Amino acid sequence: MKFVYGPVPSRRLGRSLGINVIPFKTCNYSCVYCQLGKTTDMINERRIFFPKEEILGEVVEAIGKVEADHITFAGEGEPTLCKDLGWLIDRIKVCTDVPVAVLTNGSLLYRKDVREDLANADVVIPSLDAADEQTFRRINRPHRDLRMEEIIEGLEVFGREFGGKFYIEIMLVKGYNDDERSLLAIKSALERIKPDGVYLLTPTRPTALKVEPADEFGIVRAHAILGEVVDVVNPEVGEFSAECFSSAEEAVKALLRRHPMREDQLKDFLKKFGEDLSILERVEGIKRVEYMGRVYYIYR
Ligand code: SF4
Numbered sequence: 001m002k003f004v005y006g007p008v009p010s011r012r013l014g015r016s017l018g019i020n021v022i023p024f025k026t027c028n029y030s031c032v033y034c035q036l037g038k039t040t041d042m043i044n045e046r047r048i049f050f051p052k053e054e055i056l057g058e059v060v061e062a063i064g065k066v067e068a069d070h071i072t073f074a075g076e077g078e079p080t081l082c083k084d085l086g087w088l089i090d091r092i093k094v095c096t097d098v099p100v101a102v103l104t105n106g107s108l109l110y111r112k113d114v115r116e117d118l119a120n121a122d123v124v125i126p127s128l129d130a131a132d133e134q135t136f137r138r139i140n141r142p143h144r145d146l147r148m149e150e151i152i153e154g155l156e157v158f159g160r161e162f163g164g165k166f167y168i169e170i171m172l173v174k175g176y177n178d179d180e181r182s183l184l185a186i187k188s189a190l191e192r193i194k195p196d197g198v199y200l201l202t203p204t205r206p207t208a209l210k211v212e213p214a215d216e217f218g219i220v221r222a223h224a225i226l227g228e229v230v231d232v233v234n235p236e237v238g239e240f241s242a243e244c245f246s247s248a249e250e251a252v253k254a255l256l257r258r259h260p261m262r263e264d265q266l267k268d269f270l271k272k273f274g275e276d277l278s279i280l281e282r283v284e285g286i287k288r289v290e291y292m293g294r295v296y297y298i299y300r
Pocket residue numbers: 027028029030031033034035036039076077078105
């Protein structure tokens with residue numbers, strides 16, 4: 001198939017049947033962490049790239065053959081640059097009950113036509129790696145016509161209008177957006193945008209530039225500043241539930257890999273297993289990090 005791939009295991013969407021409606025590396029960003037490499041076709045106007053009927057035909061064929069938790073517009077460039085996106089979402093919704101998700105860089109949500117195109121999706125996950133102009137230019141390397149404030153306003157309006165699930169995704173990159181100033185700017189933007197949740201990710205695959213994922217200090221800083229809404233999604237770890245684990249050691253590793261915990265939270269959690277913090281001496285890889293007068297634990 002040319003436009004449909006998977007289902008692939010997705011960090012946030014379970015078994016995700018992917019749809020790519022954009023030619024390879026056609027985007028209005030060229031993110032330093034992009035796993036597809038440097039953007040080769042930097043455009044900022046919406047276009048028709050492929051025959052929409054052909055894309056829809058492939059989707060209909062695929063949903064008749066495979067089971068998926070979501071049908072997801074993602075792939076090899078920025079999906080909202082496709083002028084047929086709204087038409088495709090509406091037609092897919094008529095054909096199946098499988099929820100439709102859109103992963104987007106969120107840069108065009110200030111446009112009414114883009115917001116209208118996404119209105120019938122079930123889940124929309126825009127990224128927001130920066131909320132100040134300087135960090136935005138450095139990490140996302142956007143098209144020159146894009147402005148950070150306009151993008152935040154677009155996300156704010158979309159959040160108010162959209163009836164489905166709306167999450168923000170932040171890719172935390174060491175030395176780019178894991179410092180206090182950048183994170184405080186993101187926090188203020190999130191207070192305006194009011195998403196249903198925030199995913200915090202770190203790059204796990206080869207990236208366009210040689211960048212490093214945020215380390216334990218960056219992740220803890222992000223948690224401390226952005227608050228409880230943040231969920232570190234780690235591809236190696238499934239859903240966490242205390243009942244799933246046979247020992248406290250196993251549970252602590254799984255939990256702290258996914259989500260740094262404050263010392264008081266960890267103490268409470270360990271009580272469920274009849275344990276205390278002394279257990280951490282027996283678990284290799286647990287790191288203790290102090291930030292803003294509080295102690296956090298993380299497993300890396
Ligand atoms: S927005 Fe997505 S596709 Fe575009 S450069 Fe960034 S990571 Fe790559």
